[in-house]
Amino acid sequence: MMMKYSFMLVMVACAYGIKAQPATQKTYCNPMDINYRYNYEQLNDSISYRSGADPVIVNHKGEYYLFVTISGGYWHSKDLVNWNYIVPDKWPMEDMCAPAAISVRDTLYLFQSTFEQRPILFTTTPENGKLYFYNRWLPRLPKDVGPWDPALFYDEELDKWYMYWGSSNVNPIYGSELDKNLRLKYKGDYKELIYLHPEEHGWERFGRDHRSTITPFTEGAWMTKHNGKYYLQYGAPGTEYNVYANGTYIADHPLGPFTYAPYNPISYKPGGFVTGAGHGNTFQDNYGNFWNTGTPWIAVNWNFERRIAMFPTGFDKDGQMFANTRFGDLPHYLPTKKWQSKDELFTGWMLLSYKKPATASSVLDTFKVANITDENPRTFWVAKQNKEGESVTIDLQHVQTIHAVQVNFTDYKSNIYDGFDPKIYTQFRIYTSTDGKQWKKEFDLSNEKRDRPNAYLELSQPVKARYIKYEHIYVAAPNLAISDIRVFGKGNGKAPKTPAKFSAVRDTDPRNAFVKWQKVPGATGYNILWGIAKDKLYQTYQVFADQPESLEVRALTKGVSYYFAIEVFNENGVSSVSEAVLVK
Structure with missing residues (x-):
């Protein structure tokens, strides 16, 4: 979140659930089908609307718990599609904004964004809404430091705890070790870990399609450890645009030093019905599959009106992290095993x-x-x-x-x-x-x-x-x-043919590239695909066929070469992918 909310809720003393219907679905579709809570964030404008943002999904004892900004509670699911809403017996009166949650052994820990002193809560039975104080007050940090948008991380191998946080277009993402012997209070000094560099990283520029000169925001820290490497995730450049995305830095230690991943962003969805994929978390399901959550943009009543999405995520053989947002707002199968191909969950509907x-x-x-x-x-x-x-x-x-x-x-x-x-x-x-x-x-x-x-x-x-x-x-x-x-x-017809002509040229500003293609009769739309290798076309920008047959991609990183390709889709299916074009 880029701002601190003031929102008073009528609290309920005991937990209750809004029960979902029996599980019969084999698929899901973004935005997530949950009972988004009514917000009343703009008190002076009398705006009332349903919204959800900054999601954290935690796998706890083989079941899933979803925490969302200003929701008065959280959701519980056994299958990632049927979600029951729970109102806990303890909840901050100003509600939780961009909460941190983590499951360690048999305990789920929960902490809210704050600039004040706040407790860490815990429970071993989150399904019944019973929460307890793990510590009464996490010490206050200096003014404007936070911890806003916090994330908790436990390194099982090191047996150490850490917290990451930050939400600002001035301050960085911070990190600190937590003292497990002192009820997870800060251990030593906090460190500055990540600053945005929009002059180098095109996708970190603010505005629709990265066209604003406003200083961008970084937020939504999350840590994932994979094969001994630490992937520190962050959201940028701003929640109220179609290009809200997640990126990552990588290190050999939980507090760095961190190196920018040249293939960033890892989760990016600027086109289609659901746009925006930033500020979420990464979790594993019961089959070992990774998922990345994010905050798509609605903005009917206010710029910060949003929904929740989740995308299949993975690490390739080279350790490159990616979230698959290709057809990310069309139906996908719920996995019943560990997937082997990044696109195998797409239903083809x-x-x-x-x-x-x-x-x-x-x-x-x-x-x-x-x-x-x-x-x-x-x-x-x-x-x-x-x-x-x-x-x-x-x-x-x-x-x-x-x-x-x-x-x-x-x-x-x-x-x-x-x-x-x-x-x-x-x-x-x-x-x-x-x-x-x-x-x-x-x-x-x-x-x-x-x-x-x-x-x-x-x-x-x-x-x-x-x-x-x-x-x-x-x-x-x-x-x-x-x-x-x-x-x-x-549909009953044939899938479209791949465009006969496709070109991609780097701009004089290397953060941009110009892509053009030949119109395909009968097309519903096109997916522009790109990445740092022919077999790593992990980025997608969807363009409908009634829009121009050209696109300026403004999400590239200086000094990194890319490959671009295109595929076409209609009601009957998807074409083969074009030959990839190298853009230096």
């Missing part, structure tokens, strides 16, 4: 709804129904009334094979300030049809008592259909507003 015609039962003012298929979370449709029976129908224009649907609600002129109100939930039905006359009910959430602002629904069996209809039942907010209804599946 393509986006069928992009710019498809839609009709609505009613439209308020200029909030047109076409907004629900434009893949832009900042535009939305609003019904004239928030009443049962309002509907939207999407015409896919051809009978296609449908596997899943995602409904993304928007908070338009919301007036909900008590996030614990039991009346906050979403209910609707989804129908399909081949002719627009005979309808089949596919999903019925009429008994749902869970709030699902980004509801992802997977069909148990694929369905052939041309029309998708959303039928409204209930949302708690005064307005029924939906940014996007996204339909995933397979």
Whole structure:
């Protein structure tokens, strides 16, 4: 987080859970389908909206716990898809911003961002919300130092504890050893570890597509140890833009010295429906797979309105760390084993709804129904009334094979300030049809008592259909507003061909490169791929086909050579990747 929040919550004395439905899904889709909590951060502007940011997912005793900024509690899951919300019995009255969490042996430790003195909490039973004080007060650091955006790290091999923190466009990422014999108080002095260098690292420049001259922010520290190396993760350049990303420095010791990874950023998603991948953490699932979490950008009501995403992550044979954001907002399989190929979790279910015609039962003012298929979370449709029976129908224009649907609600002129109100939930039905006359009910959430602002629904069996209809039942907010209804599946045609012409040229400013390609008929969009070797094309920038056939990539590092390539996708699949072009 780049600012300190002031937010008072009505606390609940005992733990309770909002139970998810029985696990039937084999896939997930970003943004994560959780009951994002209502925020009231801008008191003077009377803004009310659901948001989540700065995630930490911890694998504790084979189950998963998700901690998110200003949420009044945390989430528990056994499968990374069904998340139950828990309100703990102890929680800071100003709530937790960018919390630190770690699981060591049988204990989960929790600490909040602060510039004051605050306790470290612990529990051996986080599933029931019982928290205890591990220490009463971590000593205060000098003014403006923190620890804001903290991360806790335990090195099992060294049997030592560390903390990393920092959130500033002036100060660096800091680190300190913690004294295990003194209830994890600071041991010795803290160290300055990472400063941003946007004059060298193009992706660290602020603004949309790195086009602002504002001094960028660094935040979101996290430490991962892999094969004896220490990967100190950090977020940059700012949460309120599409280029929010995670990078890493590497060292042989938990407190450095650290060396910049030339392949940065490790997690980057500037294009598509979900944009922004910065400020999260890295964790392992029960099969040993790594994941990187991040904070995508919504910004309808305020620039800091956000969601949560997670991406498959790995370390290649050379120790290069990467998060796979290619098709990162389309459905992916939940792993049942350790994956061997970075793309094997992608279902191949393509986006069928992009710019498809839609009709609505009613439209308020200029909030047109076409907004629900434009893949832009900042535009939305609003019904004239928030009443049962309002509907939207999407015409896919051809009978296609449908596997899943995602409904993304928007908070338009919301007036909900008590996030614990039991009346906050979403209910609707989804129908399909081949002719627009005979309808089949596919999903019925009429008994749902869970709030699902980004509801992802997977069909148990694929369905052939041309029309998708959303039928409204209930949302708690005064307005029924939906940014996007996204339909995933397979078309009946052929995958597109790779562009006949593709070029990439370095700018006179070596932080930039200009990429051009030839338009492919029938394309939905293009993925620009790049990396530091032909077999390391880990970066992706998605561009839709109704945009220009050119892109300025402004995320390169001076002194590093890159390879660029392109692939094309449509409703039927993905082309082969073009020959990689060397850019020195």
